[in-house]
Amino acid sequence: MLEHANKRTERAGVESEDLSGLGKLAFGSLWLLAFAISWEDAVTIPNFGTSARLVGVLSGGLGILAILERGRVRRPSPGHILMALFVMLAAVSYMWSLYPEGTLTQALTYIQLLMMGWLIWEFASRDREQMRLLQAYVLGTFVSGIDTVYLFLSHQESVYQRYAGARLDANDLGLMMALSIPVSYYLLIQNKGVVAWVYRLQLVLAGTTVLLTASRGATLASLIALSIVPLTHARLTVRQRIAVLLTVSLLVCGALLFVPATSWDRLSTTPSEFEQGTLTGRTVIWKAGWELFRAHPFVGIGANAFRVMVSRVLAQPIRTNQDVVLQAPPAHNTFLSVLVEQGVIGFALFCTLLVVLALSLRGMPAIQQKLWIVFLGVWVVGVSSLTWEMRKPTWFFFGLLMAQCGTTARKRPRQSHASSLAAPELRFLRAS
DSSP states (O other): OHHHHHHHHHHHHHHHHOOHHHHHHHHHHHHHHHHGGGGGGEEEEETTHHHHHHHHHHHHHHHHHHHHHHHHHOOOHHHHHHHHHHHHHHHGGGGOOHHHHHHHHHHHHHHHHHHHHHHHHOOOOOOHHHHHHHHHHHHHHHHHHHHHHHHHHHTTTSTBBBOSSTOHHHHHHHHHHHHHOOOHHHHHHOOOHHHHHHHHHHHHHHHHHHHTTOOOHHHHHHHHHHHHHHHHHGGGGGGHHHHHHHHHHHHHHHHHHHOOHHHHHHHTTTTHHHHSSTTTTTTHHHHHHHHHHHHSSSTOOOTTTTTHHHHSSSOEEEEEEOOESSSSSSSOHHHHHHHHHHHHHHHHHHHHHHHHHHHGGSSSSSSHHHHHHHHHHHHHHHTSSSOOOHHHHHHHHHHHHHHHHHHHHHHHHHHHHHHHHHHHHHHHHHHH
């Protein structure tokens, strides 16, 4: 009877959240956006942007129409409020920006990213839609991953002795793949049969792609991603453990078969770069960025002004170990980029958002909770050497995390209500 009450309450909640026809179209465009994130640079439209941007505009239009048809919006979570304040500060920084043209461009990008997070909140409020968006991202990595392997087999280097498909930067692609590893693993243990083999192959492809990019930061992030295996091992069935062991074996075989010696040689320099090197010029950029922060500590130099201003501070252009000269280098550290561009105020908002996301995991089911703990660890390690506060994967996964937390929060009152409905029936059975 308790089970019956649970199902009855849960079914009533689900039915009240069914999407309309227009809502389903809006969610379908969101699915396409998630699918295109990891290969968006492969297709560009002249005077417009990437394919993902086109899908994003479509998603925004359909989403607004669907919300107007529904006649209501969901109450935002604390995370959404913090994201909105962060975007507002970036837009307002135009008033004091040292590079106002770039700040205006960045502010428009932030508004689009905020809308993506909001649409996920509105149209992926149930486990089913959230799972489909995770699947879309994982499936999208097949495009850039297969293209990377193809470039390697055809000896087409993206940069010196490094390979990256879909016209992506090798470091960005490496982190996109690293982020997909815990997600694909989570989907793997949730499925079986042919579908499970899809995720098993994706894990092999993701690991191989990370090594082909020879990205040291992405490789470290991937090692963090693999920690989800021992963290969840105790909760797996014997069949699931065998499947995981098979997947790991395939990953090792893929790495040995496809990854060239040049990638291993570059990755082997990671300890020496930490101890004695400049992390391919990053430490020089970080010192220059710190000087800018000291001159503008509270409100920063304006969103998207880091590149231009650091290039003026540097005594000489940055030269990488491949003799590539960077005239206007990015921050190569998301936290430093936010600190310099938006000052202590923007940095505090950004860090508070991360803390709120981490604390919101407490009520989640164990497996789901471990997925997001590992994901946040991968993200923090990965963005410590990349400028990713304005990248789509960051805002997509943050939006999806908030949606899952919202779903978990809604389930708790329903379960309590179901228990209260069943309590009289249980007392009657005990009495009889």
